[in-house]
Amino acid sequence: MNQPLLEIKDLKTYFYVKAGTVKAVDGVTLNLDPGVKMGLVGESGSGKTTMALAVMRMIKPPGTIQGKISLNGVDLVTLSNEEMRKARLSQISMIPQGAMNSLNPVARIRNQILDGLEDHGVKLSKSEANDRLAQLLQIVELPTKVADMYPHELSGGMKQRVTVAIAISMGPKLIIADEPTSALDVVIQRQVMETITRLVRELNLSMILIGHDMGLMAQSVERLAVMYAGKLAETGGVKEMFADPLHPYTQKMISSLPVLGRRGVFEGIQGIPPSVINPPPGCLFAARCPKVIAGTCQEISPALREVRPGRWVSCHLYN
Amino acid sequence: MSNISRRDFLRVSTTAVAGALLAACGAPATEAPKVEPTAKPAEEKPAATATPKGPVRPVDAWPVGELPRNRTLIYYNNTPPNGNFALWGADPHQAGWAICQEPAAFYGVHGDKQYMWLAESYKYADDGKGLTVVFRKGIKWSDGTPFTANDVVWSMDTLKRVDGLQKAGNVKATVEKAEAVDDLTLKLTFNQVDWRFFFTSMTFRFDLGDNTLIQPKHYWSTVADDKLREDKFYDPAKGLPISTSPYGVGVSNEQYTNYDLRKSWWAVETGFVDKEPDVWRIQQQPFTNDTLAAQLLINKEIDHPLDLRPFVVASTLAQADHLSTWTGRKPPYGYVDWWPISVQFCTKKPPFDNPKVRWAVAYALNQQAIVDIGWSGAGTVAMSPFPAYPKLNALLDQIKDVTDKYNVLEFNLEKSAALMTEAGFTKDGEGFWVDKDGVRPDADVYAGVPLFGDIAPVVAEQLRQAGFYSQHKAPPDVWAAKVDGRASMFLFGHGGATIDPFDTLQLYQEANAAPMGEQSWGNITRWDDPEFAKARQEIKNTAPDDPKMVELFKKTMEIWYAALPDCPIVQWYHRIPVSNWYFTNWPDETNPYMNSALWHWTMLQVVLGLKATGNA
Amino acid sequence: MTGFLSYIKRNPTLGIGLAMLVILVGFTTIGRLFINPDDAYRQTMYMNQPPSKEHPFGTDAQGRDLLTMMIMGTGMTLQVGAIAGGIGLGIGIVLGFVSGYYGGLLDTIITSAIDIYMTIPSFLILILIATTFKNINLGIIEMGVIVGIVSWAGSARAIRSQVLTMRERPFVMMAKLSGMGSMEIVMKELVPNLLPFLVMSLSQSVYGGIMSSLGLEAIGIGSRREPTMGMTLFYVNYYSAFLLGLWWWILEPVAVIVMTLTSFVLISMGLDEIANPRRRRSL
């Protein structure tokens, strides 16, 4: 456990648009050890998905990525485009958000799975390919005949299982699951999530699970990171965080859950999240913060620091 | 695309000829044969086919293969016949294959030349109720069958016998009986006096007339009467179409039609013509637009287009030295056609049933401005419904007191307004004439597409300036609009008159002046006047060179001018730039052996006059 | 207003399109104050004059002042487009809503009609109508009406499919449950929600109307007198302006046409971003 699998240092993802600079992700620092599952939570627009895309280096102009994202000691930001492309799926892969639309509607499942393999240099004979498909589909609990079907012939849960099969097809070290079950109904959500957690455990992968279902988080992840307006508010072990939230935002968030630890979706806090276009200086939560320190919070942006082992928080309260 | 309809409009204008009668003038016509550049007296040479003079034709077979460009005359016309040389059903007029037809005689008005052709001489019966035509010896159809007077008899009989054939009017109306006295002599018996039959029905001039196309009896008598109309008369393998002409049809398709010089021609064989034409092939291509035609002329790709707009002609001449026109390189770049243009009135429709209103229009029109604006000055005004030809001009000169009294060229808005006020009109707030109910009379000027595109807008605007609520209209059904009487005013040409005013006067036939509600196609103005009819009848019975003619003409025109069923505006010009690169000796004002339009019936004469330059 | 401006900043396509349209409308309305409309018709001896002080846009072969013709003609062409677009969209809205909202047999009939109509090119029908009917005085209004009548199928189909998706949205369900009548739901719920889409359809219909009228006029089917852009092109062609090198006479109507059509294309594209949020480029 000496070398973290993923090491994000001062990651900034800015979009330079006409109206100004959108600081979607602003100075996030985060470590993820091998085999660890981390939850990433925050309100809509807090920069979770952007951060996930930044880690995959899939930010398009006018967006930019600054900082360091190293995976197994390799800085992804400095990789060539081609190297980065190869790293996707084989090193980091993604389980996308919209299960309904994430598969190419005009291609058979077979091709959508094999395309990824083929473009990462895996050459398979026809029978090898069939074996591989059968194996992958079996892992995600789908019948083999799915391979020859089109996406529109599958249910939402089946589609999401296909994306999971694709995500693990090259045996990556890290999986980023971006609200993987958000589009599914509750029963299916649970089945799919069980499959994902089972796979992550069996294959010993690391995972970043993005979402706002705190109950799901409590069940699925070991560590939790809270994002607010493009910045990291707090990270720590999931149990610790629930038991003793440090950041006022985290505190409000957890206290607003109806029944702690059970299924409950974090819907946010009263007040409006701040605009991330040309954000003001100071703590962005200051305007909504019940414990605001007048003079300081509005002026100085709090740094993220480790207040106790494994607990990082960015708040002037803990200076 | 609509140049085709321009042709349609041209062809319409010959309405005159139907029942032409009486004229004391058989004589002048028979004296007419003169020395022409291409025809020589037959007796001077033995009939020699074996030793042609001049350049030897590089062909043994007919139709011929590829020929040098400098022996190919390329001209624009409407869409080529596309293997459709149907004679009796379709109207072959201006279809471009007049080259395949030879008449009894040709006439060129600009040089006042008559070329006796298949016929050697003709003579009217003393009472004017008959005609004898003698044809030349040695004429052969292209398939070798000798031509005889029986062919002419058969042609005329067929026109009389079968209903609904093209060009049947004159023969049906006039010819009682056609018979062949012998192989070369045709004897016609008329059911009325007609001193003009040879000229109107057997002589090619311009694109005019109800000419009887003389057809090979031996071919057509094998076709059933009810199949005549459908016969396309085309099959190169069988040598169709059969004709006496030096040119046969080689290839005819969608893109072009080749008229190739045949292996032999009766006129060379008999020595009537001293040598074969310099033009070995005539290629007819479809005319589509002025711009392209001008560019092709400049690049020497074609030799002869249809007539072009004055601006285009000027610009084209400026870009190429090898081009010339009838008037050389100066305006008006063309010759006067037989088709002077008038603003014509529907004289049975208010308010134009009132001569005062018609004259108000005449005073409102400034003819010279129409020429200046519409044609940038390249043209002349018309003060009468007659084309400006020598014999007709001479006649008009002798009735100067009438034309001075009724001067349609006078532009005088006060007189115009005074006449309108007299007719009971007042002006409304916007300055337009309204009748006593406050309604603006319909004064739209209908004009065909696109022939009048340059002058019609000017006419309409001039009328607006004078208070007529007028607008230039060119709907697709412009023809029906006139004939139905929906159009109150329309631009149109008239005539047919070339050597004698009768053909034009004949337009205003009382029998054809249908009342409103009926279609009137013979006499579109629907104008009808008993006095005029009587006077015209007298002209009909009088020879053109009779001294009485001037008096009669004066009397007739006095009635015409007073009533003014149409107001003359401009003489019509054919402005045709021709290429002198491959062929020279095009007819022009210094050498007016024929009018130069190749789409006319007289095409053969123009082609025979051309000389190859040998330019590569 | 400032909100509008700041929106335009984010949607420059719409902004440029609107700006071009405003310029054109301004050109034809404000321009009218400075010219005598009669100059667009009056022929003079000054033919084929290149641009000069007296005639800033030059003159045509009939000696008409091209500046005046452009000012008048731009308005007329826009008018034809507006009439055609309005009528086309009007029919499209009625059929689209009826078909999309009520469904059933009515929908089947209307959809089949649309399908058939779309298969028969409207330009051919236009030609048939314009050449068949006697004595139609093809003025600006008539032109607009004819073009409008034949060009409803596209917008009807598009509106129908929008209504179909709208119909399933929760707020329509709510409205139905709360006992609103069909007409009320259409007017109070569907139309406001489809407004950006309808405006976009209007813009497209106007574009189509102008395009069709230009096509007809360029081949000579139209009012010979009015200096609409299509008729001007007809005369450009008729007088072989290109051969004569009268560049101003060609360039001016083409510039107006390009600007007009482009403005409507841009407006449609811009409105599309509002009407079709999925097309917004995601951040």
Next chain:
Amino acid sequence: MTLSYFVRRVFFLFLVVWTAATINFVLPHLAGRDPIKEQMLIQIASQGRTQADAEAMIRTYTRLFGLDRPLWEQYLTYIGNVMRLDFGYSINNYPRTVMDIIISRGRLTLPFVVVSIFISFTFGILLGAFLGWNRTPQWVSNLVVPPMLVLSSVPQFLVALVLIYFVAFRMRLLPMNGAYPRTMVEDWGSLTFWMGYAKHAILPILSMVLVDASGWALGMRAMMVTVEGEDYATFAEAKGLTTWRVFFRYLLRNALLPPLTGLAIRLGFIITGASLVESFFAYNGLGSTLGGAIGNFDYFLLYGIVTIMVMCIALATFVMDMIYPLLDPRISYKAQRG
């Protein structure tokens, strides 16, 4: 493919043709026109006939064209004739039949129109996809899109005029007019003829392609942007696929579907557009014949061409309907397309 789908599409095909044919039949009657009479008027006037004589002639031709029978009988005969592709005689080119003219001119137009459509579509689609692609630098779009906007709204005939003037007239690089060299006879079996035909077709094709491809490209560009916003586009990239695979298989492949449905309908626009272009190149094909039929008011020819064009378009739509489910698996042969 189910039988019922096939039957339904065939039925639709006939419905379209029947509708078009009926419009053709009804319009002149609605307008109260008598095509024969009008056309004969023009021809008769040049013969200088008496009224009685002219009426006899009109009677002859009315009988010949079958216009003297009761309306319903005319209609049935007419529909029957249309189904047998018999449109009667062209009034202006009598005794040529309308079908004869359509075939002999259409065969000159068909290759040139098909090639035009093919080139404009392929080129426009690729260009549009490229411009709409998020990997294409913005400046490329800024540079290319404005001229395309202009080009797509310039009348085709002006493009034709410019091309003729510079390429053919001034530089003499290509022939100015005609469908093939006038020293050749139409012979589709000969390679030389094909070469000549091709050489003459370059400029007309170019003047249509320049305008048309711009239109396709603009439409395709917008489609690409939409497709790029789809989740599957993002996921495709996350899969680490090669750039080209993402571009062709995931983006272009999906963005292509809506334009493809428009392709069949586009056929009609192309032919009408061709009518002016053809006349500028003195290309005596179907397009300029349509123009001529309008100008001459050759009713039967006009209606024959319109019907044939509608048939072609309906047939093309039918073929598209048959192929489309292969391209877009979401559309099954069973379901009705909405």
